Amino acid sequence: MTGRLVVCPTPIGNLEDITLRVLSALREADVIACEDTRHTRILLDKYGVSARTVSYHEHNEASRASELVARIRDGETVALVSDAGMPLVNDPGFVLVQACVAAGIGVEVLPGPSAALTALVASGLPATTWRFVGFLPRKQGELSSLLGSAAETLVAFESPRRLSASLEILTALDPGRPVAVCRELTKLHEEILRGTASELSSHFSSTEPRGEIVVVIGAAPAEDLELGPALSALTKLVEAGAKTRPAAAVVSELTGVPANTLYKALTDR
Template sequence: MSLEVALYIVPTPIGNLADITHRALQVLEQVSLICCEDTRHSGKLFSHFGITTRTMSVHDHNERQRAGTIINKLQAGEAIALVSDAGTPLISDPGYHLVSQVRDAGFTVVPLPGPCAATTALCASGLPSDRFTFEGFLPAKAKGRTDVLQALVQEPRTMIFYESPRRVLDSLASVAEVMGAERKVVLAREITKSFETIKGLPVGELIEWLKEDDNRTRGEMVMMIAPFRADGETIPADALRTTELLCQELPLKKASALAAQIHGVKKNALYKHGLEQGW
């Protein structure tokens, strides 16, 4: 495989090293330089696969400054890769400013598919996956968490967050306070690793389950919150969208009845949600 001059966005495993793709290895071997969030961390991965390509640190605190150096190398005809510590770069990781500047300079940015904790956890969660919103990390302070969650109380899509083991109980407590103890939350920890665990419960019960064993709060976390419920029932996102579109031409009551027939859901649930949304 011959590489064109470009910045390659290369996902790396989130746990299981076997999850790296053949194409990712080819790119990492053939580029002139690999930009790493942490060169020491990525060095272990490269050593495992025998990759000896030169590396350079590019992280939150220096990516704006390093962008100029990288663009100069692209202008000199070098192909460059960007990796984060784990998963797909730029997803709650550095890289946005670099990619933006590289594109503005007229160079191609080539994204490779690969591991991402958010989508990996979602597909095993049992929560609606036709529409979802990725919200990154919740704020560390209680007031900030509360403000973010209050804005999402009636979110009709599954909500995905990353969370650290030291804050997960505080974050779940904020979810229970703002959204109610009965709101379902699925917690995925150590995805693709030996102690992978995916547990879904009403958030009040999930908090108690975590407190039963300290090991359950260890490792990297993906926290997924079920969509807003109306009349105790999760409304499919496509039914909500149909109702919203019909409301552009019909009264809410009629739109709800038609959408309920189309999607096989309760019209009262759609009607109540429409009222709350101001449709």
């Protein structure tokens, strides 16, 4: 008899956000695959779940996935959890789910907490069309390209150490862009700050953020979207060592965007 895989989202902060279905699945599982067994044990102990746990993280995904698929084929039910939120969403789990699908094994996904969705709703920014991008790019050129070409609301994780620098880059592109910085969601010190890129950049230049952060950024203005791809190409050329004016002329010839417009957009950052 073939078992199944149950993907179980867990609280992003407040342990009371666990769902009744997830608790039932965890209690009925033969084994719980955890990103960090010590972290998950806190949740399990709170609700009296005694199921066996095994580690399943980014460093052992391939080997552990094979082992878990074999157990499921032997009839066991495996519950998959990450440290917080929905597994696979910027967390381990894809390799296991992909292996189960390839093997014809049933995969059940339970609904539950998500930091990205919680921040999106709390931001007050348009949620009809939005995009989750994981962690914001570290390289300035890649980040500028992403922010300048975003036709929809962006939702991203960010490190407290890099938040100020990322907001500075956004301010250079568009100081009036609406932003929400959501910190420590559902936890005791939850904080949601809304304002323009310039306002929040100024705030975090003198206030060191702590904890887990989700940033929600409004869509780029229409004029920036038209300029985005060409400006991104120019940025990459300049970062690679090309001089700005000659590079702007080349990009202009290829894209049709005036060279002076590109040059000004880049130097005004």
